[in-house]
Amino acid sequence: MKQNIDRRQFIKNTAVLSTAAAAAPALLGAESSNPAPTGKIRIGYIGCGNVSGSYLPNLTSNPIIEVVSVCDIIPERAKKRAQQFKVPNIYPNIEEQLAGVPFDLLVNTTSMPSHGPVNKKALEAKRNVWSEKPMALEVSFASELLALAKRNGVHIWGSPTCVTSPQFKFMVDTMNSGKIGKVTAGHGTYGHGGPGWSGWFYQKGGGSLYDLGVYNVTTFTGLLGPVKEVVGMETIINPTRKVEDQGEVKVEADENTMLIMNHGNGVLSHVQTGFVYFDGERLAGEGRQLYTIDVTGTKGTMHMQGWDWGPGGVDIASQGEAVLETFCKDPGKYNWVGGASYVAECLLTGKPSLITPEHALHVLEVMNACHESARTGRKVNIETTFKWPLFA
Numbered sequence: 016m017k018q019n020i021d022r023r024q025f026i027k028n029t030a031v032l033s034t035a036a037a038a039a040p041a042l043l044g045a046e047s048s049n050p051a052p053t054g055k056i057r058i059g060y061i062g063c064g065n066v067s068g069s070y071l072p073n074l075t076s077n078p079i080i081e082v083v084s085v086c087d088i089i090p091e092r093a094k095k096r097a098q099q100f101k102v103p104n105i106y107p108n109i110e111e112q113l114a115g116v117p118f119d120l121l122v123n124t125t126s127m128p129s130h131g132p133v134n135k136k137a138l139e140a141k142r143n144v145w146s147e148k149p150m151a152l153e154v155s156f157a158s159e160l161l162a163l164a165k166r167n168g169v170h171i172w173g174s175p176t177c178v179t180s181p182q183f184k185f186m187v188d189t190m191n192s193g194k195i196g197k198v199t200a201g202h203g204t205y206g207h208g209g210p211g212w213s214g215w216f217y218q219k220g221g222g223s224l225y226d227l228g229v230y231n232v233t234t235f236t237g238l239l240g241p242v243k244e245v246v247g248m249e250t251i252i253n254p255t256r257k258v259e260d261q262g263e264v265k266v267e268a269d270e271n272t273m274l275i276m277n278h279g280n281g282v283l284s285h286v287q288t289g290f291v292y293f294d295g296e297r298l299a300g301e302g303r304q305l306y307t308i309d310v311t312g313t314k315g316t317m318h319m320q321g322w323d324w325g326p327g328g329v330d331i332a333s334q335g336e337a338v339l340e341t342f343c344k345d346p347g348k349y350n351w352v353g354g355a356s357y358v359a360e361c362l363l364t365g366k367p368s369l370i371t372p373e374h375a376l377h378v379l380e381v382m383n384a385c386h387e388s389a390r391t392g393r394k395v396n397i398e399t400t401f402k403w404p405l406f407a
């Protein structure tokens with residue numbers, strides 16, 4: 016599937032949208048006029064919970080974006096964000112948002128179990144979609160979304176954004192330079208004590224792998240290539256948790272997870288993730304950046320400082336240069352909540368996107384294979400793949 020569309024294609028797509036809107040106003044709402052008439056991508060934002068407090072400042076300060084509506088099934092949340100970020104239209108559900116003021120790109124930061132159904136409705140209404148991870152809970156549902164997007168001439172992209180950081184690119188370039196020899200193994204870690212605001216994180220369709228480990232899985236598949244087979248182990252440490260929205264909830268989703276991936280060609284990587292991790296040491300002291308991604312080769316090693324969604328530099332030691340040296344500290348324009356801005360720019364300019372739906376689908380299959388392996392005690396083969404290497 017072509018990842019980006021050029022401006023002409025974008026105009027064509029939105030022209031289709033205009034025609035469809037005229038034909039089916041109940042579905043698409045007021046007639047969609049010229050695409051980006053002010054040179055901006057119009058965004059409909061859905062899911063005004065915790066992370067919207069980070070997304071909306073990024074989106075509303077981007078000159079190529081106009082956030083035209085916000086939506087949440089808890090209407091006070093949408094109202095609060097609308098006031099805070101001066102968004103003119105508020106809706107209580109996706110149906111009314113799609114039928115309301117026209118927009119080009121849905122930004123979906125609802126709870127994880129809502130992603131698939133909400134994304135599907137938006138694609139059916141011929142809207143482009145940026146979805147928080149995962150884009151759906153099942154691989155079959157997510158594949159259907161990719162096919163639906165293609166049929167309707169629109170796009171879906173899924174978080175996270177870590178393959179767009181300068182540090183990720185630097186690691187790829189270092190591997191390609193031969194400096195660390197043949198890459199053999201990777202180790203990633205991402206955990207904290209678990210979110211305290213919403214119960215869904217601990218219920219079916221939630222869990223630490225979808226919420227946190229997903230970053231490391233995206234990084235390693237991006238660096239080392241598509242995965243062939245997976246082994247996983249998962250435990251639950253706390254039978255129940257106290258959360259702000261639901262009080263005491265039963266913990267049903269993975270809290271403590273170990274995943275091993277075989278990338279083929281002899282390369283293995285391992286991700287550990289959990290909602291049961293002490294992370295105070297990572298927060299102690301100004302600029303303290305522990306390693307979260309380690310890549311080992313036959314002639315050297317490299318280590319990413321800080322989280323892979325917000326890296327602080329890359330340390331390298333290699334044959335003849337055995338003392339670790341830090342490189343690539345500058346984050347440039349990279350921002351972990353900048354994914355929707357990134358794809359908006361791709362839509363507007365035709366720039367190809369490094370973030371692809373096929374990669375997100377593959378990551379979902381790997382995560383679900385980890386769940387299956389943990390459940391059955393068996394190694395699980397992976398069927399999906401994506402275009403790799405990411406950089407030509």
Ligand SMILES: NC(=O)c1ccc[n+]([C@@H]2O[C@H](COP(=O)([O-])OP(=O)(O)OC[C@H]3O[C@@H](n4cnc5c(N)ncnc54)[C@H](O)[C@@H]3O)[C@@H](O)[C@H]2O)c1
Nearest residue numbers: 062063064065066087088089124125126127129147148213
């Ligand atoms: N909170 C963070 O720091 C953070 C960081 C990165 C990514 N994320 C991801 O962002 C997503 C949201 O996380 P959050 O922490 O903001 O969760 P949250 O529970 O605080 O917010 C989710 C919001 O979505 C709304 N919602 C749920 N279903 C809906 C539907 N069908 N239609 C409209 N609104 C609906 C809920 O009412 C809620 O306000 C998740 O995928 C999470 O993994 C969160």
